[in-house]
Amino acid sequence: MSTPSCRWKTLADFAARLLAWWECHGRHDLPWQIDRTPYRVWLSEIMLQQTQVGTVVPYFQRFTDCFPSLSDLARADLDEVMALWSGLGYYARARNLHAAARICAEQHKGCLPKTTEELQALPGIGESTANAIIAQAHDRRAPILDGNVKRVMARHAAIAGWPGKTAVQRQLWQESESRTPPDRARDYTQAIMDLGATLCRRRKPDCANCPVASDCQALALNLVDQLPESRKPKPRPxxxxxxxxxxxxxxxxxxxxxxxxxxxxxxxxxxxxxxxxxxxxxxxxxxxxxxxxxxxxxxxxxxxxxxxxxxxxxxxxxxxxxxxxxxxxxxxxxxxxxxxxxxxxxx
Ligand code: SF4
CATH class of the missing domain: 3.90.79.10 (Nucleoside Triphosphate Pyrophosphohydrolase)
Structure with a gap:
C-alpha cells in the first residue's frame, strides 16, 4: 500500500495521466460537445442516464432539431416531448425535463441556473448531474459521481461495499473530489466519463491500456472483478x-x-x-x-x-x-x- 504522501502525489498526477490519454483516445465529437450550450449539455446528461452514448445520439439530434432551445422545450406540449422520447425508456426523465424547462422559463428568465444548489432544485437533477452541467457548460471545477465514475473510483481506490449505501457513496464522493483537478474541468469531466465507459467497463475492463493502472488498488489487489460490489440480495421470505x-x-x-x-x-x-x-x-x-x-x-x-x-x-x-x-x-x-x-x- 502507498504511504499517504506518495498517494497524494499519485492522485495529483491522476488527472494529468487521464487527460493525456483522453487527448488521443477520448470522445471529442459528440453532438453535445460541438455547440456546448447549458441546455444541450443538460439534455445530453439526462438522456445518458441509464442509456449508452450510441443509443442517445440519434435521439439527441431529433430532440434538438425539434426543440433547439430551452424556451422551445418549455413551450412544447408534454405529448410532443414524450413522442420524441419514445423508445429511450425511463420516461420520468422526459416528464422531469419538460417540467424543469417550464420552471426555468418562469423563474430563471428562460436559462438554466448556474449553481449546483439551484440546479438540484429542478426536477430530475441530482448532485452529479448538476455538477456535470457546471463542469461541461461553464468549465468550472465540479466533481461528478455518475455510474461510470462510481465504478472507476470503487476500483481505483479499492472501496468495498455496495455504492448505493450512504457510507460507501460518501467515500466515493471523496475519491472523486480528491482526483478532480483545479482546472480543465470540462475536459476532465469528459475524460473520467470516457474512461468508465470505454476502458473501465463493468465486464472485462481493459486494464492493460488504462492510463491510471499503475496505482489502481483493485488491479494491485486482484479485486477488479469484485468491485464495485453488488447489492446483497435480501433473504426471501x-x-x-x-x-x-x-x-x-x-x-x-x-x-x-x-x-x-x-x-x-x-x-x-x-x-x-x-x-x-x-x-x-x-x-x-x-x-x-x-x-x-x-x-x-x-x-x-x-x-x-x-x-x-x-x-x-x-x-x-x-x-x-x-x-x-x-x-x-x-x-x-x-x-x-x-x-x-x-x-x-x-x-
Ligand atoms: S486499471 Fe482497470 S480497474 Fe483500474 S481503473 Fe483502470 S480499467 Fe479500471
Missing part, C-alpha cells in the same frame, strides 16, 4: 401451500383458473386447500420448492379422490380434464411437474 390433485373415477383431474392478478394470474392451476384445514387428507405427493422474485413457495401437493371430497374448490372457473388435456393448458411450471408426477404414478 418462505410461504407454503397445499394443492389438491383432485381425481375422479375416470382419472380426470380438476384444474381451476387463477384470478387475473396475483401469482400465476389467469393461468390454470390446482385448487388450493385452505391453510390449517386438515379435513382433506389424501395421499401426499412429492413437495416442490418454487422460487418467485420476492418469496419462495413450498408447494405440498396431495392426491385426493373426488369421492372423498367433492367441494374442494368454490371457484366457479374449474374444469375436469384428462391428464394430457391438463398438460396442454397454460399451467405454471411447478403445476406441470406435479401433474407429470401423477402421470408417472399411474404408469
Amino acid at each position: 418462505r410461504r407454503s401451500t397445499r394443492l389438491a390433485v383432485l381425481q375422479d373415477e375416470q382419472r380426470r383431474i380438476m384444474l381451476e383458473r387463477r384470478p387475473p392478478s396475483g401469482i400465476w394470474g389467469g393461468l390454470w392451476s390446482l385448487p388450493e386447500l385452505p391453510h390449517g384445514d386438515n379435513r382433506v387428507q389424501g395421499q401426499p405427493l412429492l413437495s416442490i420448492e418454487h422460487h418467485f422474485t420476492h418469496f419462495i413457495l413450498d408447494i405440498h401437493p396431495v392426491l385426493v379422490h373426488a369421492s372423498e371430497s367433492s367441494n374442494i374448490s368454490d371457484n366457479g372457473d374449474t374444469e375436469w380434464l384428462s391428464v394430457s388435456e391438463a398438460l396442454s393448458r397454460g399451467i405454471p411450471r411447478p403445476i406441470r411437474q406435479i401433474i407429470e408426477g401423477v402421470l408417472a404414478l399411474e404408469d
Whole structure:
C-alpha cells in the first residue's frame, strides 16, 4: 500500500495521466460537445442516464432539431416531448425535463441556473448531474459521481461495499473530489466519463491500456472483478401451500383458473386447500420448492379422490380434464411437474 504522501502525489498526477490519454483516445465529437450550450449539455446528461452514448445520439439530434432551445422545450406540449422520447425508456426523465424547462422559463428568465444548489432544485437533477452541467457548460471545477465514475473510483481506490449505501457513496464522493483537478474541468469531466465507459467497463475492463493502472488498488489487489460490489440480495421470505390433485373415477383431474392478478394470474392451476384445514387428507405427493422474485413457495401437493371430497374448490372457473388435456393448458411450471408426477404414478 502507498504511504499517504506518495498517494497524494499519485492522485495529483491522476488527472494529468487521464487527460493525456483522453487527448488521443477520448470522445471529442459528440453532438453535445460541438455547440456546448447549458441546455444541450443538460439534455445530453439526462438522456445518458441509464442509456449508452450510441443509443442517445440519434435521439439527441431529433430532440434538438425539434426543440433547439430551452424556451422551445418549455413551450412544447408534454405529448410532443414524450413522442420524441419514445423508445429511450425511463420516461420520468422526459416528464422531469419538460417540467424543469417550464420552471426555468418562469423563474430563471428562460436559462438554466448556474449553481449546483439551484440546479438540484429542478426536477430530475441530482448532485452529479448538476455538477456535470457546471463542469461541461461553464468549465468550472465540479466533481461528478455518475455510474461510470462510481465504478472507476470503487476500483481505483479499492472501496468495498455496495455504492448505493450512504457510507460507501460518501467515500466515493471523496475519491472523486480528491482526483478532480483545479482546472480543465470540462475536459476532465469528459475524460473520467470516457474512461468508465470505454476502458473501465463493468465486464472485462481493459486494464492493460488504462492510463491510471499503475496505482489502481483493485488491479494491485486482484479485486477488479469484485468491485464495485453488488447489492446483497435480501433473504426471501418462505410461504407454503397445499394443492389438491383432485381425481375422479375416470382419472380426470380438476384444474381451476387463477384470478387475473396475483401469482400465476389467469393461468390454470390446482385448487388450493385452505391453510390449517386438515379435513382433506389424501395421499401426499412429492413437495416442490418454487422460487418467485420476492418469496419462495413450498408447494405440498396431495392426491385426493373426488369421492372423498367433492367441494374442494368454490371457484366457479374449474374444469375436469384428462391428464394430457391438463398438460396442454397454460399451467405454471411447478403445476406441470406435479401433474407429470401423477402421470408417472399411474404408469
Ligand atoms: S486499471 Fe482497470 S480497474 Fe483500474 S481503473 Fe483502470 S480499467 Fe479500471
